[in-house]
Amino acid sequence: MIESPARTRPRRWIGEAVPRKEDPALLTGAGRFIDDLDPFPNTHHAAILRSPHAHARILSIDSTRALVLEGVKAVLTGARVAEISQPFHAGITEPVHFYPIAVEKVRYVGEPVAVVVAKDRYIAEDALELIDVEYERLEPVVEIDRALADDSLPLHENVGSNVVHERSFTYGEVDAAFAAAEEIVEATFRFPKYASTPIETYGVIAQYQRGTDTYAIHANFQGPFVLHTLLASALRVPGNRLRILVPPDIGGSFGIKALLYPYMGLIALASKESGVPVKWIEDRLEHLCASSSLTDRLTNVQAAVLRDGTILALRLDHVDNVGAYVRAPEPACLYRMHGTSTGAYRIPALAIHNRLVTTNKLPTGLNRGYGGQEHYFALERTMAIVAKRLHLDRLDVVRRNLVRADEFPYHAPAGSVLDSGDYHTALDEALRLAGYQELLATRDRARARGRSAGIGLACVVEPSGSSMGYITIALPLEQRKRSLPKSGAAEAVTIALDPSGAITVRLGTAPQGQGHQTVTAQIVAEELGVALESIEVVAEVDTQTSPWTIASGTYSSRFAPIAAVAVQQAARKVAMKLRTIAAQECNVPVDDIDLAEGLAIPRGDRSKAIPIKRLAGLAHWNPLALPSGMEPGVYETAYYSVPILEAPDDQDRVNSSAVYGFVVDICLLDVDRETGKIEIQRYVSVHDTGRMLNPLLAEGQIRGGFAHGLGGALMEEMVYDENGALLSGTFVDYLCPTAAEIPPLVIGHVDTPSPFTPLGAKGIGEGNSMSVPVTIANAVADALGVDDITLPLTPRRVWELTQR
Amino acid sequence: MIGEGSIELDGAAEHIYHALLDPELLQRTIPGCRGFEDQGERRYTALMEAGVGPIKGAFKAKFSVTDVRPSEGYTLQVEGQGTPGSVFGRVTVSLASSAPQRTQLHYAYDVSVSGKIAMVGQRMLDAAAKMVAAQFFKRLHEELAAR
Incomplete structure (x- = not known):
């Protein structure tokens, strides 16, 4: 038997307790957040006049006195925004028009009514007091129960009701299960509206370039980058004329900064109107009243159970309160848990009735757990109530199911x-x-x-x-069929080696403190067999130059299952290129080249090892010496999507997560x-x-x-x-x-x-x-x-x- | 926000009733009030400087007198809006003779606030409202005494 020559294994990094690469800069005050940036000369500052009313008609807005204040450049109001932009799309059929500023009506306290652009923030804030707005107060609709009442005043007159979405679903033999049940346990639950409170508030610096009709928007936006498409369409430009740039550091988000996009649109339009770059940093009062929150929800659960605690079926009736508008990605809060409605239990039959209501509250969006806290509050309270009603041990009921x-x-x-x-x-x-x-x-x-x-x-x-398809479950089948099926959840990563062999990884994830740079370096170091500290990870996203997909961003905990794989696959492409070059140099098969310790090592002959930086140098300086057909340079991008994420099927089933x-x-x-x-x-x-x-x-x-x-x-x-x-x-x-x-x-x-x-x-x-x-x-x-x-x-x- | 109170004033109910409809007297007695204007038909507008805690600013206020009961009282509808937010509600004033040339004035208010003033100042609002009411009636008392 011939012994195979010893392989040199790279050091293992994945799974190691590596301290965060990000921390030294952050802990020494050297982070670069949105407010630290000064990308455009002659940047002016915005302040936003907000509605004091929950529900009112705007009778008039008079900006005359504000416009004559020295230093004021422009005042932008809803009427003008409606002329120069489109409402944002959302994933429901009812025409709930949502602009980034109140148009004709205000629908929640804190809704933007006017934007002042001035030489500095002080002048802009002073000018807000000089704008005269006349309102006619309307009946406020505050609670879910009121929104459900036929006689509540519709927030959106063109929709005609505060119930703006309704769908029912049945999976399995629900009626038969309820007929076979020995007990039916029913309970109603209310879940409150709350938010995320990152230390850093929203921030936008936008420049409209008149000569090219393009927008460049710096914002501490977390994705999903599908909202880039949405924003471009609202701004009436093709995607290649909207450049979104995310700063290197974001001071926390927990979902809430996905809903920054309306303000990105608003400040971009303010730049267009004023002819100067505009900066806006949200203050804490604005953040607590007018950024975003999760939904409050009313859930009624009926459980068909046997006396031994076996749950045969569930009927779930949800009313989700999205506040004043349906802002994309809503109604995702209601649908993110949809495929997983039965939680951790083997419950074979399920009926769901979903309604979405509008009320005069802050509109909703992503929030750490997005839809999960509402859902499990009802489901896991029900499990406890089932055990109590049946006089069974809670653990027995859980274990059984x-x-x-x-x-x-x-x-x-x-x-x-x-x-x-x-x-x-x-x-x-x-x-x-x-x-x-x-x-x-x-x-x-x-x-x-x-x-x-x-x-x-x-x-x-x-x-x-x-998945990028789960929200389409909100649409009835025939309507879903009219557009392209939506599936998958992709992320993209680029790894480049410069002529000196220095490694740069470019992410599209826009992390907000999760430590993506650290884990990325771990994966690349292990795949390429190089020192951890030699890897530079760029987390700032630039939609014009970074690799990204509609699913890019940091939300739904997608780094570990998806982006990390894209990192690994990009690293493997680079590794293959380096090994292929080394194999030619050493005249051995590519399979016999191992990458470790910063070297490409031919199996069994360490003396012929070539430093990786030399291989990179060769790819840049001597392309003629590369294996035939190989492109010069070392610059590899990998896109990865999870195969299991299929589009919703004709029975309205969807695997909502990877x-x-x-x-x-x-x-x-x-x-x-x-x-x-x-x-x-x-x-x-x-x-x-x-x-x-x-x-x-x-x-x-x-x-x-x-x-x-x-x-x-x-x-x-x-x-x-x-x-x-x-x-x-x-x-x-x-x-x-x-x-x-x-x-x-x-x-x-x-x-x-x-x-x-x-x-x-x-x-x-x-x-x-x-x-x-x-x-x-x-x-x-x-x-x-x-x-x-x-x-x-x-x-x-x-x-x-x-x-x- | 609701509240009520009463005060005994010098003068007959009819006298006090008329004083309470006198725009000039109101301008002098309502705390922070300036630019009081009679718009006719018992409607008035004014600029009011008001604040609760850190939230201060000018309100454009509209008043209208309804439910008029000569010598017995009326209801004052209030609607104000300004940088600190908005205020709306009503104050009901009832007069009753308590002794010759003495009148017991009872007031009850039901006022709501919205916007920044509610977000920041609501926990201080009751105390602030009581203070404003007390100031107003103290000044009214002084004005009537000086007549």
Whole structure:
């Protein structure tokens, strides 16, 4: 037997706890955020006049006094915007016209009414006070119930109703299941409206170039870049005359900066009108009233169950409140979980009735967990109520219904293909980490002492890498058929080696703090066998020069399942080129060349190794010496899309996401009946993140999602009064958790790599945003023996529950 | 925001009723009021400087007197709009003779605010409204006493 010559393996980086590459610059104040940029000479500044009314007709706008103020360049109002642009498209059939500024009517407090462009922000702000607007107040429509009433005043007169979308779906034998049920458990749930509160607010610097009729817009925009197409069409230019540039650093987003695009349009039009570049940095008051939030939702659940806890079927009735307009990508909030409506359970039959309503509140959009927190609040509260009604152990009911490890990939009735998982083992791991028996004993001891203690549990499937087709499920089949089918979820990455062999990777992901540069460097270092620190990762996106796709951006946790694979594939293209050159130089087959330690090493003969930088130099300086047919230079782009993401089928089934993680949360808490204060005693969260790319970053993502979920559970709500006035317009009234309010979190893992992607990694940052609100609600329900739980569980609300 | 209060004033109810419809007197007694103009048919406009906490600015206010009950009272409809936001609602004033040449004035307001003033200042609003009402009636008392 002939021994094969020893191979030189590159150092493993994927899966290593590499500290963030991004941090030194950020921690020394050397980050480059939107407000640090000064890309255009003679940039002027915008201030936005906003509606004080929730619902009113604009009778007149008189800008005369503002325009004569020294330093004021222009005032842009809705009438003019409607002349020079198109409304933004959204994925529903009803004609809800949405412009980036109020046209004829204002429909929420904070809606832009006029934009002043002036020499500086001070003058612009002063000029706002000189604009005279006459309004005629109209009946405000604030709550979902009012929007559903036939006699509520339609926000959009041309639609004629505040119900702007309605669809029903049936999967499996729902009626038969309900006929066979031994019990039918029904409950209604309300989920509140809350937001993300990144430290950095929205920012836009836009320049309209008259000579070429082109727009260049710098903005801390997170994608999805399908909105580039939408924005270009609203601005009435072809895509190649709209250049979006995302700065190197973005100070957090959590979904909210996707909805920056209306302001990108507005400031771009302000530049066109004023003839100068225009900069606008949103202030905190603007952000809290007029950026974006998730939907508030009314859900009615009927569960057909057997007495042993088996769930035969669900009927879900959703009313999602999108606020004043349907802004793309809405109605995605309602449909992101659609294929995964049965969550982690093997429930064979499902009926869904979806309605979307408009009200005089801030329009909605992406928010960490997007649709998941609303969905699981209803589903996981229902699971707890089912156990309670049937006098069964909650764990027995969960175990009985969880998808079993041998059933993966599991085809959920509404279309999601749950790729991998071991839910029962993850549950057991969570019980182990929680010390469940001891937890029960602690709870019972506390109760014996007269305290109200409760245990909460939630099991959630965490989708990541949303498909580009799932939103089209909102359209009826015949309408879907009229346009091209939409499938997949692609990302693009370019890797270049310059003549000195220096490596630059260019991403289209527009990260906002997730650490993409770090993981990208890990993957490229491993694939090319080079030093980690030698790799430069450029995260700033320029739609004119970066590789990107409609799915590009950082949302729906798509870096790990999709972009990371594109990085790997681009690196493999580069590796193949380098190995091919080396194979010719060494006169060996390409398969015998290994890349490691910065060298191309022929198998079994280290002495002939060639430095990678020399190979790169050859590709640039001596193209005639390259293998025949090979292009000069080293510049490789890879596009990757997940094959499993098919377009919705004729039965309205859709696999909405590339891969599906899993989260089990267990919580023990105490309720102080005197003050209504909740004290979390123990919180355990076990995750399935597939193949973990970097444990440090994964932990950071989990802790961030946990904090956001805790805010939704206990503190955060956008409160409007009966007239639609926003009452939670500052951080005094809109509370967010700070380090002091966040209890210790015990994290565990039962990871099952996805079989559907080459890396097998799954998103991880949104799971706890979905699971924490309902876990805490279940614990409070257990502590107080009540079912009717409304979030956020503020001390006042909890105290009221104790008084029942 | 709702509130009410009462104050005993010198003078007969009829006298006080007329004073409360006197634009000049109103301009002098309403806190922060300037440019009070009688638009006829018991409609008035004014510029009002007002603020709650950090939110201050000028409101363009419209008043109209409705539900007129001579010597007994009326309802004042208020609508104001300005940089700090908008204010709308009504104040009902009722007069009753409490003694010869003494009148008990009872007022009740139901006022809503919206915009920045509600976003930032709502928690201070009740206290601010009470203060404005108290200032107004104190000045009214002084004006009537000086007549």
